[in-house]
Amino acid sequence: MDISSVGLRVLQQIAESGSFTAAATRLGYTQSAVSRQAAALERNAGATLFERRPDGVRLTPAGLTLLRHARTILDSVAAAERDLTGTSPQTELVRLGAFLSAGAVLLPAALKRLATTDPHITVTTREGTTPSLIRALRAGSIDLAVLTSRPPHRPPDGESPPLHVETVEDTELVVAASSTGEFAGRTTVHVDELVDAAWIATPSSSSEPLLGVWPGLPGRPRIVHSARDWLTKLHLVAGGFGVTTLPSRLSPVLPPGVSLLHVEGAPPEVRRILVARLPGHPHPAVTAVTRAIKSPA
Template sequence: MDISSTGLRVLRQIAESGSFTAAAARLGYTQSAVSRQALSLERSAGATLFDRRPDGVRLTPAGLTLLRHARTMLDCLAAAEADLTGAVPRSTTVRLGLFLSAGAVVLPAALTRLAATDPQITVTTTEGTSPALVRALRAGSIDLAVLSSRPPHRPLDGESPRLHVETAVDTELALATASAGTYAGRTAVHVDELVDAAWIAAPSSHSEPLLGVWPGLPGRPRIAHRARDWLTKLHLVAGGFGVTTVPSRLAPVLPPGVSLLRVEGAPAELRRVLVARLPGRSSPAVTAVTRAITSSV
C-alpha cells in the first residue's frame, strides 16, 4: 500500500471536518484536489474509505482503521522532523478542544491550576461545537475535549470503540435578559411569557445544535438576531435587543447590564459538561489536564 503523508493528512482532515469542502478550506487546497486525494487513498487501500452522504462525509470502518494508523504515522513523522532539526521540546503539549461557552469559565481556572501543579505542561486550545470536537478527537487533531451533553446523554458518536468520557459537572440553563426593561428586578419568568420574545440565537443544524431559544418553547420562536459569538449575544441582550439561553455557570463572567432568570412552568433544562479523550491508556500530561479541568469546575 503506497500512501503519502499528504494523503494521510487529507484523511485526517476529512474525518475532522466532515466534508470534502470543509477539509479543503482548512488545508488550503481546492475541493477537487481533496477529492482526488480521497480517490487515490481508496485505490491504494483497495477499499471504500469514505461514506459520501447528502449531509457530509463519514469514514467507513475501513477508513476508521486507516485513520487509527494514520494518527500514529503522522505523529512519528512529526517526531522525526523534530529530531532532524534538533528541536528539543521544553514542555509536553496537550491540544485541548472546548465547546463554545466553556472557554470563559472552565479554561482560565483550569490553566491557573495546571500552572501551579504541572508547569511543564503546555496547553493549546481550539473552540468548536461538541460534534465537531468529537470528530477532531477521532481524527487525532486534539488530545482532549470539553464537551456539552443534554439528556438522555447518549454516546457521543456511533463509532467504536467508544470514547473515554468523564463527567465534570451538571449545570442548568437560564435565561439571559437585560437588567433594565421588561424583566427588571425579577429572578424568574414563566415559559408562557417567552412565546412572543425576541430571541438572540446561534445558527444551528440537526447535527450541531447550539444554544439560543429556550428548548421546547411552544410555538415558532421569533429570532431577532443570529450570532455564534457569546460576547456579541450577551451585549445584544444588555442593550435590550432580545433574550437568549445560557448555561448558569456563565453568571460570573456576564457583562454589565445582563441578568439571569430561572424559567418556570417547564422542566429544568440540564446540560452536562464532559471531558473526553480517545479510548486506551491516557498519557500523564492528558491525565494532568483532565484533573485540572474537573477540579476547577
C-alpha cells in the same frame, strides 16, 4: 500498501471536517486534488474508505481503521522532523478543544491550576461545536475535548471503539434578560411569558441545534438577532434588545445590566459538561489536563 503521509493528512482532514471541500480549504489544496488523494488512498488500501452521504462524507469501518494508524504514523513523522531539526519541545503539548462558552469560565480556571501543578505542560486550545470537536478528536487533531451533553446523555457518537468520557459537572440552563427591561427585578419567569419574547440566538446547523432559545418553547420563536459570540449576545441582552439562554455557570462573567431568570412552568433544562478523549491508556500530560478541568474551583 503504498500510502504517503500526504494521503494520511488528507484522510485525517476529511474525517475531521466531514467533506472534501472543507478538507481542501484547511489543507490549502483544490477540491480536485483532495478527491485524487482520496481515490489513491482507496486504491492503495484496496478498500472503500469514504462513505458519500447527502450531509457530507463519513469514514467507513475500513477508513476508521486506517485513521487510527494514521494518527500514530503522522505523530511519528512529526517527532522525526523535530529530532532532525533539533526543535524537540522542552514541554509536553496537549491540544484541547472546547465548546463555545467554555472559554469564559472553565478554561481560564483549569489553565491557571495547571500552570501551578504541571508547569511543564503547554496547552493549545481551539473552540468549536460539540459535533465538530468529536470529529477532530476522532481524527487526531486534538487530544482532549470539553463537550456538552443533553439528557438522556447518550454516547457522544456512534463510532467504535467508544470515546472515553468523564463528567465535569451539570449546569442548569437559565434565561438572560435586561436588568432594566420587562423582567426587571425578577429572578423567575414563567415559560408562557417567553412565547412572544425577542430572542438572541446562535445560528443553527444540521449537526448543531438552535442555541439561545428555551428548548421546547411553544410555537415558533421570534429571533431578532443571531450571533455566535457570547459577549455580543450578552451585550445585546444588556441593551434590552432581546433575551437568550445560557448555562448558569456563566454568571460570574455577566456584563452589567444582565440578570438571570430561572424558568418556571417547564421541566428544568440541565446540560452536562464532559471531557472526552480517545480510548486507551492516556498520556500523563492528557491525564493532568483532565484533572485540572475536573478540579473544583
